[in-house]
Amino acid sequence: MKASLGLITLAIAMLAGNVNATYSNKIPPMGYGQGVNFDAPSKNLDADVKTMVKKMSLKQKIGQMSQLNEDKILLPDGTVNVTAVEYYAKTYYIGSYLNNMAGHNGNLNAAGYATNIETLSDITVKAGGLPILYGLDSVHGAHYVANATIFPHGIAQAASFDPSVAYNAAEITAKDSRGANIPWTFAPILDLGTNKQWPRIYENFGEDPYLQSVMAAASVRGFQGNYKTNRTKIAACAKHFLGYGATHSGEDRDSSWIPDRFLYDYYVPPFQAAYDAGAATTMESYIDINGEPVVGSTRYLKTLMRDDMGFNGMLVTDWAEIENLYTYHQTASSPLDAVFQGIGQTSTDMSMIPEDTSFPELLLQLVQSGKIPESRIDESAGRVLQLKKDLGLLAPNGWKADKTLTASVGQTSDQEVAIDAARQLLTLTKNNNTVLPIKNANKVLVVGPTANAMSYLAGGWTIYWQGATVDGWQGAVSDEYFYGNGVDILDGIKKAAPSGTTVDYVMGVDIWGNVNTTAADVASQAADADYVILCIGEHPYAEAPGNIHDLTLPAGILTFADDLKAKLSNQKLVTILTQGRPRVIGDVPTISDAILHTFLPGPWGGIAVGEVLFGITNPSGRLPYSYPQYPGDQTLVYWKDIPDNQHADPLYNFGDGFGYSPMEYSSITASSKTLTSSKSVSVSVTVTNMGEYDGKEPVLMYVQQPYRKISPPTKLLKAFNKISLKKGQSQKVTFEVTADMFKYTGVNNVPYGSLDSGIVNIFIGTQNVTLTLQA
Ligand SMILES: *[C@@H]1O[C@H](CO)[C@@H](O)[C@H](O)[C@H]1NC(C)=O
Ligand SMILES: *[C@@H]1O[C@H](CO)[C@@H](O)[C@H](O)[C@H]1NC(C)=O
Ligand SMILES: *[C@@H]1O[C@H](CO)[C@@H](O)[C@H](O)[C@H]1NC(C)=O
Ligand SMILES: *[C@@H]1O[C@H](CO)[C@@H](O)[C@H](O)[C@H]1NC(C)=O
Ligand SMILES: *[C@@H]1O[C@H](CO)[C@@H](O)[C@H](O)[C@H]1NC(C)=O
Ligand SMILES: *[C@@H]1O[C@H](CO)[C@@H](O)[C@H](O)[C@H]1NC(C)=O
Numbered sequence: 001m002k003a004s005l006g007l008i009t010l011a012i013a014m015l016a017g018n019v020n021a022t023y024s025n026k027i028p029p030m031g032y033g034q035g036v037n038f039d040a041p042s043k044n045l046d047a048d049v050k051t052m053v054k055k056m057s058l059k060q061k062i063g064q065m066s067q068l069n070e071d072k073i074l075l076p077d078g079t080v081n082v083t084a085v086e087y088y089a090k091t092y093y094i095g096s097y098l099n100n101m102a103g104h105n106g107n108l109n110a111a112g113y114a115t116n117i118e119t120l121s122d123i124t125v126k127a128g129g130l131p132i133l134y135g136l137d138s139v140h141g142a143h144y145v146a147n148a149t150i151f152p153h154g155i156a157q158a159a160s161f162d163p164s165v166a167y168n169a170a171e172i173t174a175k176d177s178r179g180a181n182i183p184w185t186f187a188p189i190l191d192l193g194t195n196k197q198w199p200r201i202y203e204n205f206g207e208d209p210y211l212q213s214v215m216a217a218a219s220v221r222g223f224q225g226n227y228k229t230n231r232t233k234i235a236a237c238a239k240h241f242l243g244y245g246a247t248h249s250g251e252d253r254d255s256s257w258i259p260d261r262f263l264y265d266y267y268v269p270p271f272q273a274a275y276d277a278g279a280a281t282t283m284e285s286y287i288d289i290n291g292e293p294v295v296g297s298t299r300y301l302k303t304l305m306r307d308d309m310g311f312n313g314m315l316v317t318d319w320a321e322i323e324n325l326y327t328y329h330q331t332a333s334s335p336l337d338a339v340f341q342g343i344g345q346t347s348t349d350m351s352m353i354p355e356d357t358s359f360p361e362l363l364l365q366l367v368q369s370g371k372i373p374e375s376r377i378d379e380s381a382g383r384v385l386q387l388k389k390d391l392g393l394l395a396p397n398g399w400k401a402d403k404t405l406t407a408s409v410g411q412t413s414d415q416e417v418a419i420d421a422a423r424q425l426l427t428l429t430k431n432n433n434t435v436l437p438i439k440n441a442n443k444v445l446v447v448g449p450t451a452n453a454m455s456y457l458a459g460g461w462t463i464y465w466q467g468a469t470v471d472g473w474q475g476a477v478s479d480e481y482f483y484g485n486g487v488d489i490l491d492g493i494k495k496a497a498p499s500g501t502t503v504d505y506v507m508g509v510d511i512w513g514n515v516n517t518t519a520a521d522v523a524s525q526a527a528d529a530d531y532v533i534l535c536i537g538e539h540p541y542a543e544a545p546g547n548i549h550d551l552t553l554p555a556g557i558l559t560f561a562d563d564l565k566a567k568l569s570n571q572k573l574v575t576i577l578t579q580g581r582p583r584v585i586g587d588v589p590t591i592s593d594a595i596l597h598t599f600l601p602g603p604w605g606g607i608a609v610g611e612v613l614f615g616i617t618n619p620s621g622r623l624p625y626s627y628p629q630y631p632g633d634q635t636l637v638y639w640k641d642i643p644d645n646q647h648a649d650p651l652y653n654f655g656d657g658f659g660y661s662p663m664e665y666s667s668i669t670a671s672s673k674t675l676t677s678s679k680s681v682s683v684s685v686t687v688t689n690m691g692e693y694d695g696k697e698p699v700l701m702y703v704q705q706p707y708r709k710i711s712p713p714t715k716l717l718k719a720f721n722k723i724s725l726k727k728g729q730s731q732k733v734t735f736e737v738t739a740d741m742f743k744y745t746g747v748n749n750v751p752y753g754s755l756d757s758g759i760v761n762i763f764i765g766t767q768n769v770t771l772t773l774q775a
Helices: 007-015 047-055 058-064 082-092 110-126 154-159 163-179 209-224 260-276 298-308 321-327 335-344 358-368 374-390 403-408 412-425 454-458 489-496 519-525 555-567 605-613
Strands: 066-069 096-098 133-136 237-241 281-284 314-316 427-431 443-447 502-506 531-537 572-578 594-597 663-670 674-676 681-689 695-704 716-725 730-737 758-764 767-774
Touching: 047 374, 058 066, 058 082, 058 358, 058 374, 082 110, 110 163, 110 403, 133 374, 154 163, 154 209, 154 412, 163 209, 163 403, 163 412, 209 260, 209 716, 237 260, 237 298, 260 281, 281 298, 314 374, 321 335, 335 358, 335 374, 358 374, 412 605, 443 489, 443 519, 454 605, 489 502, 489 531, 489 605, 502 519, 519 555, 531 555, 555 572, 572 605, 594 605, 663 758, 663 767, 681 695, 681 716, 681 758, 681 767, 695 730, 716 730, 730 758
Parallel strands: 066 096, 096 133, 237 281, 281 314, 443 502, 443 531, 531 572, 572 594, 674 767
Antiparallel strands: 427 594, 663 681, 681 730, 695 716, 695 758, 758 767
């Protein structure tokens, strides 16, 4: 591992170094530090922070490493239990709390959070502690704060192939969080979801390491920017380090079996990109990699993260993870041993306890008995304090909310940004006989469960952990908590339909596949319709409650679709998929004339859907994953082909999708036919909008080395640039191809230490060129 020092950083900087044309002015190119000097945690603590740590008692320092859940200090009406906060402050000097604050009427609004969090700090400081670092899972907007603007989930952001979508969402999330007096979010999520059955696919930016890296950097910068001085910014948390998305079975929190080579080449890069973009905090993951629980691992949480990848910020565990070393991972034989492993063996700075307060007591015992040196505590307490200082919490009145920001939560201009994000990501993968956009229709019949609730568009981690439902997990969805902020698909269609087009709705089948109105009855309601818009997908879920044993959508939904198709006459059938992971959909791709993927576009997604159906918006999203055709293909990823095997046969490929204008790729040129480590090659293509609609085209560049000493990936995305082309317009798009794009972890397992000479192919759209790589 020593040999890898610097190599990873170098490889990733190069890997990420060649996109620039697409970035909005706010996002510097990924060749870090060019143009904008965004803040990053520094390796050394400030002198005043060191002094503070010296003055603190052991108990006070351990308190900084301890984070409790809100349920320990919140009353049922959503106000603070002063007695409880005083107790935790005086007994443990608790340094941090987390999670959503809700009262009898749903989540608190920004003013409610702000007051409560001020109270937590007031009481804790009075008791001899320090201002509270409050953390919240604001993973697609400050979705736990009533009336805050909610954005598309990560998978949907990724489908835009536009990093400004991730940047803008993060920027507004940061502002709204500050408005609620929350300086820290547990986002972005960078696990690289390579098992499609996993219930956290939707939180991530897809299956490609490069796409995930670009989005990671944009998101971190959007949250943080100059977070050490700018009080509209918050600390990001790159999570979950590492390998969580490769769950062996597809069940949440199952072991990941990942050879080092794949870990370095595919799973590490998004984290490196986030760290290089300045992520102030990071979170370890729930899983074990090859049997070694990450939360107790020296190798992952010290050597790899700190020494090799150079992460200097604050490392927090996931929920109860140190306790889990005993109760779940079973590598510790007692709670004491668990704390020893979790702190003594790693560089973890904060334990998300969050319920069982034995952590600070056991850690105290371990230091007093000499098992863990006090210097280890100083190191972590120092990093927490430095973060608190950087976020402004230690300044006079630093823990008071900015009332202007509080008042700005949910403002119309933020909602416009969320609507624009949804316009960028809708992905069309079938449009037989150009049935879309809809023209001159007398009647459109909208059918299906996901059409008339924003809750489905928003998914899990929205309002509540399991989504906007009335009674928790798998409860009936309820849009009341959105306070009218958003537009469902049905209303979006009504809004976009020209006068003269009637829009009707019938549910037909529910989200679990129970038939409410028979296909025959639905078909009779469709008798005078030109289009039937079938809206299907998944009920909201988050984490393990979202586990499934079969990637196929409920049989009742698919049978209903078949039955409906059989009873229709000449109506065009358009299917809209609203789902957190790519569910297998049986005959739907065959029987539908058009297929539109919305992923989880957020509560405003309905506006964009309506606009796309009627041609007001030209769709420009691309699939951020391989879409499986069969349930057994849950681990299919585009970069790992299975030659001559029919199961490597996705329904749709990573990167698939098109708009209403055909885009023609032509005239590929390369500045040289020879690529060396010292000389990159510029490769250009011309892209022409051949159709009748102005549109956007994500231009993707893949590279491939057909022969090398470790079996090569099928191909790898290494650059993309989403361009706008008016009808008839052409644009030349140029990418730099560097030798580093072909570095990999070779036979000797040195991260990115291998580069082989030979031919390499560059693919852009329908064009390709072959170069000779001289290593
Ligand atoms: C407030 O917290 C204290 C200490 O944890 C607890 O004993 C008490 O029951 C709580 N009060 C209410 C009303 O829940
Ligand atoms: C959300 O905003 C609406 C409209 O301004 C307001 O009526 C409602 O009270 C707000 N809800 C909360 C919980 O603040
Ligand atoms: C602080 O950040 C906000 C949001 O990103 C930005 O609009 C503003 O210009 C920044 N302020 C300064 C002084 O850089
Ligand atoms: C496309 O539509 C035509 C009828 O216009 C039909 O014959 C054909 O089967 C359809 N193709 C697909 C792939 O759905
Ligand atoms: C089922 O259909 C009936 C009318 O046939 C309707 O009143 C009811 O609301 C529908 N149920 C759901 C969940 O949409
Ligand atoms: C490159 O494009 C040419 C012309 O379309 C095609 O014949 C060839 O198979 C392509 N090469 C690869 C490696 O796909």
